[in-house]
Structure formats: structure tokens, C-alpha cells
Amino acid sequence: MGFADDYLIPLVDEGLGNSAYLVDLGDGRALAVDASRDLRTLHASATRRGLRVAFAADTHLHADFLSGAVQLGHDHGAAVLASAAGRRAFEHRGLVDGDEVDLGGLTLRALATPGHTDEHLSFLLLDGDRPLGAFTGGSLIVNSAARTDLLGAERTEELARAQYRSLRRLTRLPDETAVWPTHGAGSFCSAPPGTERTTTIGAEKRANPLLAAPDEDAFVARLIASLGSYPAYFDRLAELNRRGPAVLTAVPLLPALEAEQVRALLADGGHVVDVRPAARYAAVHIPGSLSIPLRDQFATWLGWLLPGDARIAFVTDEDQDLPEVVWQAYKIGYERLAGRLSGGMAAWQEAGLPTSATAFVTPDQAPAAPYVDVRQAAEYAAGHVPGALHLELGALAAHAAEVPHGAVVACGHGERAMTAASVLERAGHSGLTVLNGGPGDYAAAQGRHLTEGDAR
Structure with missing residues (x-):
């Protein structure tokens, strides 16, 4: 059993593809790293161990969730630790590169690792001089690095080059150093394949394709080529986190x-x-x-x-x-x-109010009609129905006029396709059919094979 097994509690949000961490400091206190505003799981874990969260550290101004650090300050009296460069508008301890925080037996050292965001910090957890692990946020992650385009296309390459330097800095840590990222599989900040959410410096040096790039230019090209679309709300949350989310004094309800x-x-x-x-x-x-x-x-x-x-x-x-x-x-x-x-x-x-219905059919029941694929670009490129019209769900409302009348709307299983149909119906479409299944099922029912490659 090692430190992580005994004292580190990962808290995974499968939907957003992120991990927060609760560290038992051994004296009834805890450190929380990159906790989201939904603190139900964290509070339950802390309660089970009899812990009070004394420190709440954020690696960066998150774009994909509201930080729970301010709430932890209210609920537990936690000291909020974050980058001084983030200019947060609430009480916190602003850290710069090399600053250390005494956790009572362990030490947390701030490492400037810009790239995902300008003010990004990684936090190295030390037992004396021995590194136990690094909370790398959106810097080094399992088999990848987080995206660098959240501050606009004009800064994407600049931040990718900063990300290159940050990852090289992290890989100078001892190979056995644990890597505890925030972003992981399923996150639109990174979305690498695979199920592993933690790693080590040595494992990443051996397996991370970005670290295998022969030079900075190749790294930048690979990272930028991996970037897909991301949810619209990402563009507003970083500023909300800089200001600080409102403290909740009661559990919100649905009347x-x-x-x-x-x-x-x-x-x-x-x-x-x-x-x-x-x-x-x-x-x-x-x-x-x-x-x-x-x-x-x-x-x-x-x-x-x-x-x-x-x-x-x-x-x-x-x-x-x-x-x-x-x-x-x-x-x-x-x-x-x-x-x-x-x-x-x-x-x-x-109440006698109007209702609507939408056809939801299995692949063998699907009509002969234009096929609209609303999956992400990478999913589409990996295998799609020949002749399909590809329009990502997130961009569909802006392209609703391009969808043919009476189309079959499909995704990987059916949930996103039903969402897409509801978007199209709000835009005035009727007569749509939603596929209860995926492209492979549909192609098999039609006696056809999927094709690979990007949309034309």
C-alpha cells in the first residue's frame, strides 16, 4: 500500500470527464484539489473519514465547471490556494512559481505550468524532499495534454508552445512521481482515449504520444491537430470562477x-x-x-x-x-x-395542452431517407454511414436549414439524436425519424459497411 492507496481519494465526475482529489492529511484535516461546486461526493467522503477540508487548491480557472473552493471556504473554513496571476476577486492565497504551503507534515509546492490557461499551476505534493505526486490539472494528463485554444484561436499556438515547455518541466520529476490530473477521458478539455485517470511521470515518458514528438514544432502540430469542438458554456465559466461562484446557504430545490x-x-x-x-x-x-x-x-x-x-x-x-x-x-x-x-x-x-411525438425506430425500421450524423467529428471520422450528412449536435441549431426534410437523425445510441431532433423541431422541422441505435447497426441493416475519414 502506498500514499495514494491510504490517503488520496479521487472523486471522478464521469459526465464532465474530470477528477477532483481529497487528500487525508492524517490529523483530521484534508486538502481538496480542483473540487467542483457539486460537493456532494466530496462532503460524503470527508464525513466518512471525519475530515475537515482545511485547504482547497485550484490548478486553474476552470472553464468546464464552477469551482467549489469558495463554497469549501464557507462550509469548512478552507484556505483557498490558487495562482496569483488568476486575479481572483475573492479571499485566497495567491501563489507564484516555487511557493510552498505547509500542510502539516506534507508540503504543497506551486509549479507554474502555463498552456491550458495562462495562470495554470501544478501542485507538487512533497514528503520532506521526496515528491509523492503532482496535481497537474490541465497540463500533463494521461497520454495527452489539455487543449490550448480556450483563450481564442489567435493564442492557440502560443499556448501550445507554453504547454510544451510545461510538460518538459514536469517530466524532469522522478519517474516514480505520481501524476494526478484533473482532466481525463470524456473531458472536452482533453478527451484522450482510455480509462486510466492517473499515471506516473515514467509511464507518460514511455507512452504519451505528445511527449514522443521530436521537437517543439512537432508537439505543437500534434496537439493542435487533436483539438475538436467544445461546449459553448466553456467561454463564460473562467470569468465566473475568477469572480467566485455565489455561496449556497441551502440545498437548491426544484419547485x-x-x-x-x-x-x-x-x-x-x-x-x-x-x-x-x-x-x-x-x-x-x-x-x-x-x-x-x-x-x-x-x-x-x-x-x-x-x-x-x-x-x-x-x-x-x-x-x-x-x-x-x-x-x-x-x-x-x-x-x-x-x-x-x-x-x-x-x-x-x-390540462388539454398541445403535444408532439417523434418517430424513434430501430435500424431495420428506418425509412429510406437522408441520414444525418450528429456525433463529434472524431467519432464520425472513425466510422460513418456512406453519404451521411455530418453536423455536430453542438452546432446543429446554426445549420438547421441544411437538414433535409424527413431525415433520419442518428448518433451513437440514440440519446444525442433525440436531442438533435428536438433542436430541429424547435427550428421548424417536422417528419423527422430518430435512430434507436448507431451507424454500425444502421449499416448492417442496410447491408452496407461503414466508411472512415473526415466529412467533406
Whole structure:
């Protein structure tokens, strides 16, 4: 058993593809690193071990979730540790390269590692002079490095070159040093393949394809070539984190709304988000509502498809986890939650209000119609139906006019495709069919084979 087994508690957010860390300091106190605003799991872990969070460290101004550091300061009296260059507008200890924080037996050393963001710090955890591990945030991650285009296309190459230097600095640590990144598989800040979320310096030197680049120019070219699209809400969260998220003094709730209240909100420019499974939405839904099934990826698509100031009412099934809906929204800055439709769709129908339905079919039932693939570009390139029209879900609203009438809308399984159909229906499309399955299933039903390569 090593330090990580006994004292380090990874807290993985599968939906956003990120890891926070809780470090048991051995004296009833703990260090939290890159905690999100949804602190349910962290609080539960700390309570089980009888820990008070004494320190909350953030590696950078996160773009994909609201930081929980301010809340930990309120709830636990935690000292917030973060880069002085981030100019955070709330009480914190601003650190610069080489600064050290005495954790009581262990030491946390700040290492300037710009690239993912300008003010990015990694935190080296030391036992005396011996490095135990490095919290590398969005710098060195498993088999990759985090994206460098979040501050605009004009700075992408500059930050990629900074990322190169930061990774080279980290690889000078001893090979046995553990690497504890924040971003991992599933994160739009990095999205490397694989399931491993932690690594070591030695393992990355052997296996990370970016570190295998022969020189800086090759590194930059490889990193930039790996960049895909990212959710729209990323463009606003860094500034919200700089200002500091509002402290929550009570658990946010979803009030019950009558059908007429939901209708009025929609008519007044609000949004209705239906979180039921895709098949339930397909059978009957409120016209103009947006289908985002409640699952790990719910927050990503909420933040990609709705404006940050959206007033939202939810349609749920009675057995769905309402706190999960609320926390996924709150952790990315959506707080104008009007409530949920009391009684669900049955109440809406009993009120005599209009409804819609969307065809949801298996591959063998799909009509002969244009095939629209709404997956990410990398997924599409790895294998798609020949002749498919490729429009990523995140960009679909801006390209709705390009979708042929009566198209078959598809993704990898069906959830994103149902979301896409709801986006298209809001834009005036009708007669759409959503595929309950993926491109391989569809091609097999048609007696065809997938093709590879980027969209033309």
C-alpha cells in the first residue's frame, strides 16, 4: 500500500470527464484539489473519514465547471490556494512559481505550468524532499495534454508552445512521481482515449504520444491537430470562477409547477428541458421542449445548447433523481431553474395542452431517407454511414436549414439524436425519424459497411 492507496481519494465526475482529489492529511484535516461546486461526493467522503477540508487548491480557472473552493471556504473554513496571476476577486492565497504551503507534515509546492490557461499551476505534493505526486490539472494528463485554444484561436499556438515547455518541466520529476490530473477521458478539455485517470511521470515518458514528438514544432502540430469542438458554456465559466461562484446557504430545490405555469414560461421566452429517457420523449412531449436525457453527460449538453441566463422548467418522470438535475445545472452555472412540471406529461395532457411525438425506430425500421450524423467529428471520422450528412449536435441549431426534410437523425445510441431532433423541431422541422441505435447497426441493416475519414 502506498500514499495514494491510504490517503488520496479521487472523486471522478464521469459526465464532465474530470477528477477532483481529497487528500487525508492524517490529523483530521484534508486538502481538496480542483473540487467542483457539486460537493456532494466530496462532503460524503470527508464525513466518512471525519475530515475537515482545511485547504482547497485550484490548478486553474476552470472553464468546464464552477469551482467549489469558495463554497469549501464557507462550509469548512478552507484556505483557498490558487495562482496569483488568476486575479481572483475573492479571499485566497495567491501563489507564484516555487511557493510552498505547509500542510502539516506534507508540503504543497506551486509549479507554474502555463498552456491550458495562462495562470495554470501544478501542485507538487512533497514528503520532506521526496515528491509523492503532482496535481497537474490541465497540463500533463494521461497520454495527452489539455487543449490550448480556450483563450481564442489567435493564442492557440502560443499556448501550445507554453504547454510544451510545461510538460518538459514536469517530466524532469522522478519517474516514480505520481501524476494526478484533473482532466481525463470524456473531458472536452482533453478527451484522450482510455480509462486510466492517473499515471506516473515514467509511464507518460514511455507512452504519451505528445511527449514522443521530436521537437517543439512537432508537439505543437500534434496537439493542435487533436483539438475538436467544445461546449459553448466553456467561454463564460473562467470569468465566473475568477469572480467566485455565489455561496449556497441551502440545498437548491426544484419547485413544482402547474402545467399552465410551464406553458406561460415557454411562451415568455423561457426553456423547457425534458430529462426523460429518449423513448419517453419520443412518445409524447411538449412542443418546443428540448430533450436532454438525464445521464452523466446531461450538464455538457445543457451547457452547449442553452444560453447561460436561460430560465428553465423541467419535465421529469416521477422516479427520476431531481437533486441530480439541479446539481448538474448548478455546477456549470445554470441557476434560473423555475421548477418541474408537477405530475409530468400526464398533467400536461390532462390540462388539454398541445403535444408532439417523434418517430424513434430501430435500424431495420428506418425509412429510406437522408441520414444525418450528429456525433463529434472524431467519432464520425472513425466510422460513418456512406453519404451521411455530418453536423455536430453542438452546432446543429446554426445549420438547421441544411437538414433535409424527413431525415433520419442518428448518433451513437440514440440519446444525442433525440436531442438533435428536438433542436430541429424547435427550428421548424417536422417528419423527422430518430435512430434507436448507431451507424454500425444502421449499416448492417442496410447491408452496407461503414466508411472512415473526415466529412467533406
